[in-house]
Amino acid sequence: MAKIGRRPGETATKESILDAATRQFGAHGYDATTIRSVAAEAGVDPALVLHFFGSKIELFVSAVRWPFDPAAEVPRVIGGGDRGSGRRLVDLFVSTWDAEDRRNPIVALLQAAMNQEPAGRHLRDVVEREILVPLLTALGSDRIELRANLVASQLLGLGVARYVLGFEPIASLPAEAVIDLVSPSVQRSLTGQL
Amino acid sequence: MAKIGRRPGETATKESILDAATRQFGAHGYDATTIRSVAAEAGVDPALVLHFFGSKIELFVSAVRWPFDPAAEVPRVIGGGDRGSGRRLVDLFVSTWDAEDRRNPIVALLQAAMNQEPAGRHLRDVVEREILVPLLTALGSDRIELRANLVASQLLGLGVARYVLGFEPIASLPAEAVIDLVSPSVQRSLTGQL
Numbered sequence: 001m002a003k004i005g006r007r008p009g010e011t012a013t014k015e016s017i018l019d020a021a022t023r024q025f026g027a028h029g030y031d032a033t034t035i036r037s038v039a040a041e042a043g044v045d046p047a048l049v050l051h052f053f054g055s056k057i058e059l060f061v062s063a064v065r066w067p068f069d070p071a072a073e074v075p076r077v078i079g080g081g082d083r084g085s086g087r088r089l090v091d092l093f094v095s096t097w098d099a100e101d102r103r104n105p106i107v108a109l110l111q112a113a114m115n116q117e118p119a120g121r122h123l124r125d126v127v128e129r130e131i132l133v134p135l136l137t138a139l140g141s142d143r144i145e146l147r148a149n150l151v152a153s154q155l156l157g158l159g160v161a162r163y164v165l166g167f168e169p170i171a172s173l174p175a176e177a178v179i180d181l182v183s184p185s186v187q188r189s190l191t192g193q194l
Numbered sequence: 195m196a197k198i199g200r201r202p203g204e205t206a207t208k209e210s211i212l213d214a215a216t217r218q219f220g221a222h223g224y225d226a227t228t229i230r231s232v233a234a235e236a237g238v239d240p241a242l243v244l245h246f247f248g249s250k251i252e253l254f255v256s257a258v259r260w261p262f263d264p265a266a267e268v269p270r271v272i273g274g275g276d277r278g279s280g281r282r283l284v285d286l287f288v289s290t291w292d293a294e295d296r297r298n299p300i301v302a303l304l305q306a307a308m309n310q311e312p313a314g315r316h317l318r319d320v321v322e323r324e325i326l327v328p329l330l331t332a333l334g335s336d337r338i339e340l341r342a343n344l345v346a347s348q349l350l351g352l353g354v355a356r357y358v359l360g361f362e363p364i365a366s367l368p369a370e371a372v373i374d375l376v377s378p379s380v381q382r383s384l385t386g387q388l
């Protein structure tokens with residue numbers, strides 16, 4: 001049985017657990033990944049995973065990495081001026097999601113968020129607090145919380161249709177075509193008359 | 195052990211299993227409902243549930259009843275003319291979802307659809323084939339499949355934000371306010387320039 005106290009190598013062990021968790025949640029989704037399967041890949045006892053992370057959902061929230069850094073990307077969305085902000089925001093999401101080969105941590109996060117309250121909270125925190133509220137504040141929009149909700153529902157709805165449920169033709173369209181189709185509604189939610 | 199061959203009362207037994215399943219999936223969601231718990235409420239052996247329905251996901255797809263009849267409601271959405279069709283469609287969804295006390299079979303269907311392919315297929319069949327494609331055909335719109343995808347992603351995104359993830363303020367707004375906010379984008383997807 002592995003010792004579970006603080007010791008040299010703890011950080012490396014946590015990292016290898018997180019790497020295995022990120023890979024498995026991304027490849028197999030939330031339901032099909034288990035504490036046991038993550039522990040096996042990281043070469044540790046399942047009890048150690050629980051000791052570090054508490055539960056499967058807490059491990060998930062720690063392991064799922066948003067595929068871009070909001071603090072770096074939000075200024076780029078704002079940078080070109082108000083009018084193109086909707087298009088640059090949709091481009092940021094679609095390009096990122098497409099690049100991750102569609103079996104990515106964000107699909108797993110969307111799936112988990114529907115059934116697991118902590119995953120839903122995590123998704124809301126990233127999308128609303130870290131991305132949309134700073135963006136809307138910089139754009140000088142009114143009713144920021146409400147606009148953040150509307151944009152989040154548009155982006156999550158697109159994510160569900162294109163990546164999770166695979167609605168056709170939207171799942172197979174090139175990124176550029178999807179961005180053209182969705183940007184006007186997102187722009188209206190960001191800066192238009194509500 | 196209950197006999198599982200065809201016999202008098204089979205229809206009544208199936209109905210009582212479906213009633214229990216509809217109630218439990220609606221009240222507790224897909225994950226927390228089991229073949230065993232449904233069988234217990236219906237007063238039958240779990241093996242009989244599996245005999246009739248094959249698996250939990252097949253039971254779910256049989257038990258989840260869409261809360262309105264598309265064949266009756268789609269003509270009402272079309273009836274008032276093209277211009278208000280987006281508003282009447284959003285009103286139909288929001289009013290129905292609100293009336294069901296938000297712990298309804300549709301929330302369970304959204305949740306299950308994210309993780310279970312048959313539930314995703316069922317959701318797509320109802321929303322696209324039974325509701326949106328007939329509606330768009332009657333409206334005389336071009337690019338019907340694509341428009342159906344776009345409207346579906348807007349309505350599902352709203353459902354996720356308002357009913358599943360509980361984003362504020364959109365989760366607490368009166369139905370009328372939500373309909374005002376979402377209808378213009380839906381109208382554009384139904385009949386506007388893409």
